[in-house]
Amino acid sequence: MVIESAITVFTDGACRENPGPGGWGVLLRTGTVEKELWGGEENTTNNRMELTAVIRALEALKRPAAVQIHTDSQYVQKGISQWIHNWKKNGWQTSDKKAVKNIDLWQRLDALCERRDIAWIWVKGHAGHPGNERADRLANRGIDELPGIKDLQTKG
Secondary structure: OOOOOOEEEEEEEEEOOOOEEEEEEEEEEEOOEEEEEEEEEEEEOHHHHHHHHHHHHHHHOOOOOEEEEEEOOHHHHHHHHHHHHHHHHOOOEOOOOOEOOOHHHHHHHHHHHOOOEEEEEEOOOOOOOHHHHHHHHHHHHHHHOOOOHHHHHHHO
């Protein structure tokens, strides 16, 4: 169910090799106002960047409001809306008794979600969705702006 929201968020994560240099991108929209956020890490995974994008988006919100988060990551969307409940109940272990991967980010995201009314919306990635495409470009910008990345791009 999609709620009518005051803030619409599009997030994406990217990696050039997995693990490898990664980036995250966020497009925040409320009314006619938009804000873009992006960043990167030198050695990370795509899933960590997907989670980081959502975390950075929620950290950027300064006022209480309903939020609609659009992500092309089923890992994020299903993780936060379905899997996390059992992870927490099982002491942050999966159903096969293994430690949840990226627990640091999941716990941070969980804490941020407790204070918000959030609708999680999965969108197909690289399918022409304008908000998702912008978040993808921002995530790639996060990688491109990492120190030394331009040197690697010109050598390849």
